[in-house]
Amino acid sequence: MNILDKIVNDKRIEVDLRKQLIPVKQLEASVLFERQTVSLSDKLRHSNTGIIAEHKRRSPSKQVINHNLNVFDVAKGYQNAGVCGMSVLTDGKYFGGSLDDLLTARASCNLPLLRKEFIIDSYQIIEAKAYGADVILLIAAILTKAEIKVFSELAKQLKLDVLLEVHNEEELHKSLMPSLDMLGVNNRNLKTFDVSLDTSKQLSKMIPNDFVKVSESGISNVEAIKTLQPYGYKGFLIGENFMKTNNPGDSATQFIKDLQS
Numbered sequence: 001m002n003i004l005d006k007i008v009n010d011k012r013i014e015v016d017l018r019k020q021l022i023p024v025k026q027l028e029a030s031v032l033f034e035r036q037t038v039s040l041s042d043k044l045r046h047s048n049t050g051i052i053a054e055h056k057r058r059s060p061s062k063q064v065i066n067h068n069l070n071v072f073d074v075a076k077g078y079q080n081a082g083v084c085g086m087s088v089l090t091d092g093k094y095f096g097g098s099l100d101d102l103l104t105a106r107a108s109c110n111l112p113l114l115r116k117e118f119i120i121d122s123y124q125i126i127e128a129k130a131y132g133a134d135v136i137l138l139i140a141a142i143l144t145k146a147e148i149k150v151f152s153e154l155a156k157q158l159k160l161d162v163l164l165e166v167h168n169e170e171e172l173h174k175s176l177m178p179s180l181d182m183l184g185v186n187n188r189n190l191k192t193f194d195v196s197l198d199t200s201k202q203l204s205k206m207i208p209n210d211f212v213k214v215s216e217s218g219i220s221n222v223e224a225i226k227t228l229q230p231y232g233y234k235g236f237l238i239g240e241n242f243m244k245t246n247n248p249g250d251s252a253t254q255f256i257k258d259l260q261s
């Protein structure tokens with residue numbers, strides 16, 4: 001059983017419980033459910049830097065990254081740094097995140113917010129909207145083609161952008177459909193946790209230009225971005241590199257300055 005299988009098994013139990021605690025009707029009645037969302041894909045299309053900065057306390061590959069920060073300050077710092085969007089991990093067991101983190105980030109900044117979650121049920125998409133997200137992540141490795149279609153179409157109805165994540169050619173081919181906005185290539189091998197930008201390079205030519213290309217994981221310096229831009233990547237999801245510092249906002253500011261120089 002790989003790490004995604006374990007996460008998904010736990011997630012099914014968690015989502016079933018959540019559904020009993022907070023019915024869909026209650027989520028739909030929340031103030032944020034009516035909020036006008038902001039498109040991350042549009043921002044990335046028109047950006048020269050394309051940074052999506054992540055809030056990530058811990059992870060299966062690195063264990064603890066940083067438990068000493070508060071998400072309000074991190075979100076404000078990322079916004080001041082000029083990032084295009086923020087990714088907020090909401091999984092508790094493996095990443096130390098929560099839906100409260102998403103809510104707090106929403107209260108702190110105007111950035112497009114990605115709910116970084118292992119989505120296996122439509123309920124989580126409605127939750128994402130109710131807690132202030134602008135974008136959802138769908139992971140091809142844990143979903144069937146039919147699920148990707150149903151979930152992405154629901155997201156579009158709710159005016160949420162969709163980032164579809166793939167790790168290989170097979171996942172990419174089963175996933176391409178018009179209800180997606182962004183195609184994310186994850187550079188992290190989830191069996192070994194090794195990261196290689198070669199994954200983004202190899203898959204880039206198979207992604208049609210209608211989708212905004214995003215490279216995810218293992219980006220730790222501006223050279224990585226300069227290497228990936230000629231392959232058509234417009235978005236770069238960066239977590240650990242910023243979150244391991246005492247001030248992720250300052251770290252993102254310096255990173256963007258270096259990228260523009």
Ligand SMILES: O=C(O)c1ccccc1NCC(=O)[C@H](O)[C@H](O)COP(=O)(O)O
Pocket residue numbers: 003004054056059060061062186188190216217218219237238239240241
């Ligand atoms: O980060 C992990 O260890 C991980 C393990 C299993 C599933 C997902 C995982 N990470 C989620 C992400 O996609 C990353 O948080 C994101 O791409 C940022 O990566 P990084 O810049 O390397 O922190």
